[in-house]
């Protein structure tokens with residue numbers, strides 16, 4: 001029972017850390033392209049090009065719904081945002097640069113978790 005308690009406590013702590021890190025991502029000045037799903041009605045080419053869209057509001061919902069079994073799954077979805085961004089945008093476009101900046105920020109914070 002002791003072992004289960006510590007692992008349940010760690011899972012609780014990890015969830016809190018993921019929620020906190022997500023809030024930091026959401027209020028980052030370069031988060032604007034990633035806050036909501038890309039409007040695939042407005043950009044049909046995006047729907048065709050990007051097989052698995054991801055954005056910060058979707059990750060927030062998934063955290064709240066308990067969709068992530070492990071914090072690594074949370075990190076994979078965050079990284080999916082930035083790999084989708086690199087696929088669709090030129091490195092030096094406004095969105096492309098925002099993606100590189102946000103990825104660097106995320107990896108810095110993630111390494112300290």
Ligand SMILES: CO[C@H](O)CCc1ccc(O)cc1
Pocket residue numbers: 033034038043046084085088089095
């Ligand atoms: C997270 O943003 C997406 O990478 C797509 C942004 C975008 C959509 C249409 C454009 O003409 C340019 C950028």
